[in-house]
Amino acid sequence: MGNYFLRLRSALHISGDSKNLPVASILIGAVFWGLLWWPLKFFAQAGLTGNLMGLTAYAMVGIVALPIVWRQRKLWHEEWLLLLLIGFFFAIANITFTTALIKGEVVRVMLLFYLLPAWGALGGVLILGEKLTKQRCIAIALSLAGVFIIMGGSAILSQPFSMVDLMALIAGLCLSATGVVNKKAVKIPMASRSFIPFIFCPPLAALASYFVPVPMPEIGLITWGLLACFAFVWLFGATLFCTYGLANIEASRASILQVTELFVAIISATLIGGEILEMKEYIGGALIIAATLIEALEKKAV
Numbered sequence: 001m002g003n004y005f006l007r008l009r010s011a012l013h014i015s016g017d018s019k020n021l022p023v024a025s026i027l028i029g030a031v032f033w034g035l036l037w038w039p040l041k042f043f044a045q046a047g048l049t050g051n052l053m054g055l056t057a058y059a060m061v062g063i064v065a066l067p068i069v070w071r072q073r074k075l076w077h078e079e080w081l082l083l084l085l086i087g088f089f090f091a092i093a094n095i096t097f098t099t100a101l102i103k104g105e106v107v108r109v110m111l112l113f114y115l116l117p118a119w120g121a122l123g124g125v126l127i128l129g130e131k132l133t134k135q136r137c138i139a140i141a142l143s144l145a146g147v148f149i150i151m152g153g154s155a156i157l158s159q160p161f162s163m164v165d166l167m168a169l170i171a172g173l174c175l176s177a178t179g180v181v182n183k184k185a186v187k188i189p190m191a192s193r194s195f196i197p198f199i200f201c202p203p204l205a206a207l208a209s210y211f212v213p214v215p216m217p218e219i220g221l222i223t224w225g226l227l228a229c230f231a232f233v234w235l236f237g238a239t240l241f242c243t244y245g246l247a248n249i250e251a252s253r254a255s256i257l258q259v260t261e262l263f264v265a266i267i268s269a270t271l272i273g274g275e276i277l278e279m280k281e282y283i284g285g286a287l288i289i290a291a292t293l294i295e296a297l298e299k300k301a302v
Contacts, residue, residue, distance in 0.1 A: 026245030027260055032238035034264025037106045038272065039230050040098060047217030050099025054205025055216075058094065058198055060231035061239075065195035072189045082185040086193055089177040091200035095208065097171035104164035106269035107277060111150055111285050112168035113175075114262055114292060115143050139291040146287030149280050194243040198235070259292050 043053060076083050100109045161169070182193060219227075266285065269275045277285075 022245045022248035025241045025248075029238045029241035029245060030260040031264050032234060032241065034261040035268055036098075036234070036238075037101045037109075037265065037269065039226075039234060040101050041273070043223075043227070043230070044102045046219055046223050048219075049214050050095055050102055051205040051209045051212070052214060052216060053098050053102075054095050054201045055209070057227050057231040057235060058201035058205070060228060061195075061236050062198040062200075062202055064232070064236065065198045068195055069192045069199065072192045076188040076192050079185050079187050082181055083188050083192060083196055085181045086178055086185070086188070087196035087200035088204075089174045089181065090197035091204050093171045093174035093178065094197055094201055095205055096167040096174070100164050100167040100171060104162075104168065105275055106273055107266050107275050107281055107285075108150065109164065109168040110262055110265045110269075111281065111288055112147060112165055113172040114288050115147055115169065115172045135294055139294040142287045142291035142294070146284040146291065148284075149287070150284035152280065190243050194239050198239075259289060262289065262292075 040053070043057075048056065097109075097113060100113070178197075185193070262285075266277075270277060
């Protein structure tokens with residue numbers, strides 16, 4: 001156990017040279033993503049749903065991302081199918097996560113979304129043939145126990161999940177699937193991996209809107225301007241920060257630093273959003289965070 005605390009301390013260590021930049025970049029990106037619920041709640045008041053956000057803000061980033069991905073086609077053409085899978089799974093994660101944050105309680109959504117250790121470990125074992133170590137088994141057990149407690153314990157067996165809960169879980173599952181595919185791909189540049197989801201978001205949002213139609217509300221120029229700022233400053237900026245950080249730091253260290261996103265979301269939702277955490281959220285959240293750290297530190301030990 002002492003070794004795990006040493007690894008955690010190493011992952012969070014910040015020195016005084018240029019090596020700080022990837023760490024700072026990931027932390028800034030994590031803060032952006034952790035506060036994502038705030039502008040989404042604002043746009044929801046203007047009548048924009050998760051699908052409509054995919055057709056507006058995400059589409060704006062997608063237009064900018066398209067030439068970036070296309071210019072790198074010679075680098076990823078041998079793994080084009082993997083790139084499509086990354087875009088597909090990550091886009092579903094974006095749309096479902098956005099919808100869940102708009103419609104649900106931020107803390108609950110974030111905690112259910114962060115069931116990543118279980119999905120990631122199982123995906124690694126089933127698809128990549130990775131070994132299911134003792135530490136990974138513990139991480140899976142803690143994640144599942146955390147969700148079980150958050151969902152009300154034994155009450156989970158007598159009542160179905162809400163649509164928001166399912167979307168949060170699907171978002172986490174799809175993001176983990178993206179991670180598994182990313183591990184399998186070796187030639188796809190980081191920029192293409194990061195921006196391809198924004199290209200996939202608009203068509204998937206359009207498809208979802210066909211089955212669940214919601215009329216586009218009449219929004220003024222100010223709201224359109226704020227949407228553009230959200231797209232290019234918040235979404236595009238956060239993606240750039242995370243892309244730079246992930247490209248210049250160990251994956252295990254990045255996983256630990258990205259837990260900042262969960263802390264930012266929980267703290268901001270309680271202080272700004274006025275959400276009140278029950279004891280089950282505290283206990284379940286602690287188990288899920290512990291599972292995330294164990295999974296990240298396990299990767300660092302390999």
